[in-house]
Amino acid sequence: MKLGFHVGYWGSGPTPGALEAVLKAEELGFDSVWTAEAYGSDAFTTLAWYGASTSRIRLGTNIVQMAARTPTATAMSAMTLDHLSGGRMVLGLGASGPQVVEGWYGQPYPKPLARTREYVDIVRQVIAREAPVTLDGQHFQLPLKGGTGLGKALKPTVHPLRKEIPIHLAAEGPKNVALSAEIGDGWLPLFFSPKSNDFYKAALAEGFAREGARHTLETFEVPCSIPVIVHDDVEEAASWIKPSLALYIGGMGAKSVNFHHDVFARLGYEDVADKVQELYLAGRKDEATAAIPTSLVEDTSLIGPAAKIRDELQAWEETVVTQLLLRGDAATLTKIAEALG
DSSP states (O other): OOOEEEEEEOOOSOOTTTTHHHHHHHHTTTEEEEEOOSSSOOOOHHHHHHTOOOOEEEEOOOOOOOGGGGGHHHHHHHHHHHHHHHHHHEEEEEEEOHHHHHHHOOOOOOOOHHHHHEEEHHHHHHHTTSSSOOOOOOEEEEEESOOOSSSOOOSSSSOSSSSSEEEEOOOOOOHHHHHHHHHHHEOOSSSSGGGHHHHHHHHHHHTTSSOOOOOOGGBOOOEEEEOOEESHHHHHHHHHHHHHHHIIISSSOOOOOOOOHHHIIIIIIHHHHHHHHHHHHOOOHHHHHSSSSHHHHHSEEEEHHHHHHHHHHHHHHHHSOOEEEEEEEEHHHHHHHHHHH
């Protein structure tokens, strides 16, 4: 199983020591580095910054939010970065959720699967540069209908370095996971657990079986972001992860539409997820954090002494996951890499 480094998105400012950690990841032989965006720092700018200081490590977005840019704008950024990096770009896309899509970007959220299918179609057309880009879709029309009538189907002026740039889709629900397998080159899971492997493997199989699917399980990538903390005290290690889990389960989405909450409910923690969400939305964040059992952290993370982590890693190696995306500073990455062997 390969290792990657997930830088994520900034907090209130640039992530301290991020470039140093990226350089360490490349030195350690990590396969990839990934950036993210929410409603602050953007994914492409930071990825280009890291790419300029590296020469081998693949450069991925985990994720670029589709509502943030038109499909052609996203394709332009991906194609540009692919050229500048010598063909190291991996484009990770995601639909995000209605709070961000409609509240921050001012774009409609309904029918995200159909919207994703059209979006990816346009991106692939731009990068392939085989003909002027056109689509008469429900969500996207190129040229636009109902405008001045002067819109013209165009090909990018830039000739792509590669006719195809790998496209990975972020997904948590079974329908989105199946779509990833059908039209994508990889799936970017969040809060994956070996215990849920059969559920996700079945969803992927549904996508692979569809007409026109691009891959089989054997050629498909599944880079998975996972917290790994090497520490003698399991409970203390878990305490560093629980606040983030409380945020996602309780506050990253409306009460009626929170895909992260649903992931843990499917994993067997529905009562916990409901309680965490209730407490978090009531402003009782500390209590929400305290309501998360360490077993939930252990199901979706690798924490504890190095020997425990190596033992639990065997279960991950038997899943659909092809790469573990780690977080931390340069020293932490070194320590984790040593623990994972």
